[in-house]
Amino acid sequence: MxxxxxxxxxxxxxxxxxxxxxxxxxxxxxxxxxxxxxxxxxxxxxxxxxxxxxxxxxxxxxxxxxxxxxxxxxxxxxxxxxxxxxxxxxxxxxxxxxxxxxxxxxxxxxxxxxxxxxxxxxxxxxxxxxxxxxxxxxxxxxxxxxxxxxxxxxxxxxxxxxxxxxxxxxxxxxxxxxxxxxxxxxxxxxxxxxxxxxxxxxxxxxxxxxxxxxxxxxxxTYLSIRKLHQNVAMFRRFLKDHAQDADGEELLAAKMVGRWRSGCPLALSPDKDTPRDPARLNDFAYRDDDPDGRKTPPGSHIRRVNPRDALTDTIVDARLHRLLRRGAAYGPMLPEGVLDDDGVPRGAVLAFVNADPGRQFEFVQSQWINDGNFISAGTDQDPIAGSHVTDSDFAYPARPVRRRLRGLPAFVVTRGGEHVFLPxxxxxxxxxxxxxx
Ligand code: HEM
Known part of the structure; x- marks a missing residue:
């Protein structure tokens, strides 16, 4: 067809x-x-x-x-x-x-x-x-x-x-x-x-x-539009405060997202950022290779918003909650290395394509981003996109012991949103x- x-x-x-x-x-x-x-x-x-x-x-x-x-x-x-x-x-x-x-x-x-x-x-x-x-x-x-x-x-x-x-x-x-x-x-x-x-x-x-x-x-179809302000200085400072050195900051950032900043997925390269063939950056799944999230934490952004095959043994069918992202950035970049907020609006305006906004965008936003139940993580929210108005931690498997970062601030705040019809x-x-x- x-x-x-x-x-x-x-x-x-x-x-x-x-x-x-x-x-x-x-x-x-x-x-x-x-x-x-x-x-x-x-x-x-x-x-x-x-x-x-x-x-x-x-x-x-x-x-x-x-x-x-x-x-x-x-x-x-x-x-x-x-x-x-x-x-x-x-x-x-x-x-x-x-x-x-x-x-x-x-x-x-x-x-x-x-x-x-x-x-x-x-x-x-x-x-x-x-x-x-x-x-x-x-x-x-x-x-x-x-x-x-x-x-x-x-x-x-x-x-x-x-x-x-x-x-x-x-x-x-x-x-x-x-x-x-x-x-x-x-x-x-x-x-x-x-x-x-x-x-x-x-x-x-x-x-x-x-x-x-x-x-x-x-x-x-419908676009679920969200204007999201990004607190960049807050994000950078959080990384600095919770890591021992620059490499530690990069690892923590990668654990929060599920990919290194280069786009290389933790699933394929868990310990260091390795250059990859751009065509193969999605060639991974979670269930058999990484059931406990030692590489890509279950609470990381990409594993929450698209758990791929990780929920196969649960009642949730991840295929029913797919989003096609159409995003773009607004506002000037905060210069590299700056750790203080300059008060300038910047962020992303995301437009999620979905034929059923309730079953797709709103489900992902409410159940997978702003709740941790589906991965047995209580009230913990998505470390990047969660609203973090109530106590939200980010925990992930690490050696020698599991790491838990308490009380994440809101790195992302909503500045507008509407579902629109795109005929x-x-x-x-x-x-x-x-x-x-
Ligand atoms: C400003 C807020 C956000 C930032 C900075 C952000 C950042 C990212 C990054 C860096 C990736 C990995 C790159 C990629 O796979 O293309 C990603 C993937 C993704 N994000 Fe977000 N995101 C944000 C908000 C959201 C929201 C609110 C949703 C859904 C309601 C969402 C849904 C997704 C999806 C579905 C993926 C692809 C995951 C996959 O298929 O593996 N994101 N995001």
Whole structure:
């Protein structure tokens, strides 16, 4: 079975360029007719998963909608009510469940800055010129429409060291979607398309669907967007305070993530960071090779958010909780070696592609990141991404004795979040025309 690539917005299937420059442009809709006009203008420029070669290679313009945005566009009530609950409810109202407490409380969120987030343009490009060209298309489609107001712009850009802000190479592991074309890399799990796209069979053996006419939802999906501020100085100081020397800091950082900063997995190189063939950086599993987590701790970030085969003997089926990450960094890099916070906003804006935000993103966030029960670790949370508002330790097997670091601070705090709908091309056309009154 092949995916309908020319019907799927590009960000679902295509990796971001490296380096990259991009932006999230968020708008409020006060006039449905004008919003539909804006959509009709933009649709010819929307990048699909098919048009990826040629002069525009690596650059994209994609369009997403919040639930209030679909309402503002005039979708009828019965269709609006048929969307999943997680998408219908503002993410800020789900703060207890998602662990957005303490400094992460929605009262401190700054995305969107002002007004209501109804429709968003996701722009990504390999260089400034290509980005400016996409930006001009976005501006051009909206500039003369006073019933559409831009409520925020969040710029994203590769930090100078081409890593995420804590200093790790990112974007290595991702599922291979059945029918996407090409071959999976060694160790890359093949996942049914219906986990990431509506209109296809999922891992439960059902066709993932949406409400209303098929044209609206087929080849569409949801992005669970999170704007996460990273306390880089706090992270560096924590490593320094809990290690004896620079090598010890690197080992501790690797134990927390499950990979060395270079991207090399502990599973393949547990004692020192060894250069590896980039194509083989995912060629590992946990169950037989490392059941106790002596190499990759069960509590480390990557083993929590994707336990691979480690939970095979439990009732949890890890295949039902896969996420396809589309992340990018915002804010300037904190210069190497600086241990004091400079107060500058920096972090990651992560967009998790998932066809069922409750079973996928929200499950991972609430059960695997902010709880330790599934690995018999009590209330311990993910050492990197956990909310750490209650006492959260990080423990891992070590010689001569198991090591336990107590009371982790919140290295990452939420600064915004929403589930958005990313329609297929037929869905965009439906929203742009069929509902016009
Ligand atoms: C600012 C916060 C975060 C940072 C700095 C971060 C960092 C990383 C790093 C360095 C990796 C390893 C590189 C790779 O495998 O591509 C990774 C993997 C991953 N992260 Fe995060 N992450 C963050 C938040 C999250 C959140 C909130 C989730 C899910 C709700 C998540 C889900 C994943 C997944 C699914 C993987 C791939 C694991 C695998 O397949 O082995 N991350 N992250």
């Amino acid at each position: 092949q995916l309908e690539l020319d019907q799927i917005q590009g960000t679902v299937l295509r990796d971001r360029p490296m380096p990259y420059v991009g932006a999230y442009l968020l708008y409020q809709i006060d006039d449905a007719d004008q919003a539909r006009r804006m959509l009709r203008r933009l649709i010819p420029y929307v990048t699909t998963a098919a048009d990826w070669q040629g002069p525009d290679a690596g650059a994209w313009l994609n369009i997403v909608f919040t639930h209030p945005g679909l309402r503002a566009l005039g979708l009828p009530r019965d269709i609006l009510d048929g969307f999943p609950r997680e998408f219908r409810e503002p993410m800020r109202t789900r703060k207890e469940f998602l662990g957005d407490l303490g400094d992460s409380d929605p009262g401190n969120w700054d995305l969107p800055g002002r007004g209501r987030f109804d429709v968003g343009l996701l722009l990504m490009a390999p260089d400034q010129a290509a980005f400016d060209a996409k930006l001009a298309i976005g501006h051009g489609a909206q500039a003369d429409l006073d019933g559409i107001t831009r409520v925020d712009r969040l710029d994203i850009r590769t930090p100078e060291n081409l890593r995420e802000h804590f200093g790790f190479v990112d974007g290595i592991s991702r599922p291979f979607i059945e029918g996407q074309g090409g071959e999976p890399k060694p160790g890359q799990a093949v996942t049914k398309a219906g986990e990431f796209l509506l209109g296809y069979v999922n891992e439960l053996g059902h066709v993932a669907t949406g409400p209303g006419p098929q044209a609206l939802w087929r080849n569409g 297929g091309i037929s869905g965009l056309r439906h929203l742009a025309g069929a509902t016009a009154g």
